[in-house]
Amino acid sequence: MKRFVLGLFTLTLAVACQKPTTTEAKTAAGGDSGAPVAKWTGGSISAAELDAQMFDQRKQALDQMLVRKLVEQKAKAENLTPEALWKREVTDKVKKPTDADMKQFYDEQSKRQPLPPFEQVKEQIAQYMERPALQAAQTAYVDQLKKELKVEVNLKPPRVEVAAEGPSKGPASAPVTIVEFSDFECPYCSKAEDTVKQVMKAYDGKIRLVYRDFPLPFHPHAEKAAEAAQCAADQGKYWEMHEKLFANQQKLEAPALKGYAKDLGLDQAKFDKCLDGGDKAKVVEANKAAGSKVGVTGTPAFFINGYQLTGAQPFEEFKNLIDQELAKR
Incomplete structure (x- = not known):
């Protein structure tokens, strides 16, 4: 056994x-x-x-x-x-x-x-x-x-305060906030994208999703990819670049990043200047520091109203925590 x-x-x-x-x-x-x-x-x-x-x-x-x-x-x-x-x-x-x-x-x-x-x-x-x-x-x-057998699991991780700062989806007044720390070069983060979309659809209007960068040191292109997304955010195309990066995880070198900006119709000169100059490096570093402060040791890491859920977990794991939080309202 x-x-x-x-x-x-x-x-x-x-x-x-x-x-x-x-x-x-x-x-x-x-x-x-x-x-x-x-x-x-x-x-x-x-x-x-x-x-x-x-x-x-x-x-x-x-x-x-x-x-x-x-x-x-x-x-x-x-x-x-x-x-x-x-x-x-x-x-x-x-x-x-x-x-x-x-x-x-x-x-x-x-x-x-x-x-x-x-x-x-x-x-x-x-x-x-x-x-x-x-x-x-x-x-x-x-x-x-x-x-x-109608299993119910009530074990919860320690609850921590997580700053919900960064690009977001969903209403600011949503009863449940999910802060995701992720890495554009991490295959598990890419795998989790579909589950996150499923969660947002199933709880439409009840979830606010906040994305924060946590590029890992052994992913050589993750940090610059995160900067590229932040540069795109300056031109109102953060989530479009976000999708591009996860759809092209094997091609995250600087020339490819600039090509994605062109595909999205961004002002190429502004984007290139932002990326080449490292204008968003401090933003990405601040996100990494915030993740480390709340115990992130791997990606993706989700905080559902402060309760941590680590890894590309199935929809049911999100549902369990979200339903418990909604039941309190």
Whole structure:
């Protein structure tokens, strides 16, 4: 039983571009959690960062425990062992790769690096190739169980005060504000775009979305892309440039950015001067600093009325927090 539960969450944890960072934040109760609980020359760890990590650990433990108990209950109702139920509903539904598929994969990898004989690594190759389908089957079955057994999760992350400053969509008076810290070169941020649009549509008029830049250091073009969006904002085309950048994540070099400005009909001379001169570098840096202060360690990071949700999470995760906030009104 332990094996399949751990397997599920091992496969589903990678939902964000990650970077360790220090944090500083204020809790909803007003206490300053920015004071470091550990510090050294050149860095520190704040109480906010520690709280966020402890929540992540509790959330992961809750998710694993919930899956285990749901499967155990369902298996008992059908007079099966949990392992037998999991095999029927998940493992057996995953199509096994053929020997030909595995040999083709092996031959391609052999061109890049020396490998043991095919027969020795055949089982590992099969597991690797099955992984995406296994993840999908696991997620689908767990979602089915949650709906069938009417699961409600009330565990919330620590609440922090986040400055809602930057380009925004939705009414300023909306009861729920989502502040998103994101990176134009992060694939998980691109993946999250569709979910954000789904959220905005489902809660039309009830959500204000504020976008703030958090370019990560290992994405070489992310910072300049963020500056390009801010330069476009000066000409009233922030969201149009925003869409262009996410649609062209593999082409974010300066010449490409200038080409997108041309496509959008911007004043090319003004845009080029803004981009080349680094006019918006301080804006982007201020956004990054704001993200670090509230515990952002990876992108995308969302704050829903101050409650953090990290990564390209499914719509249901947003819905859970948003519905709880709306219920208070």
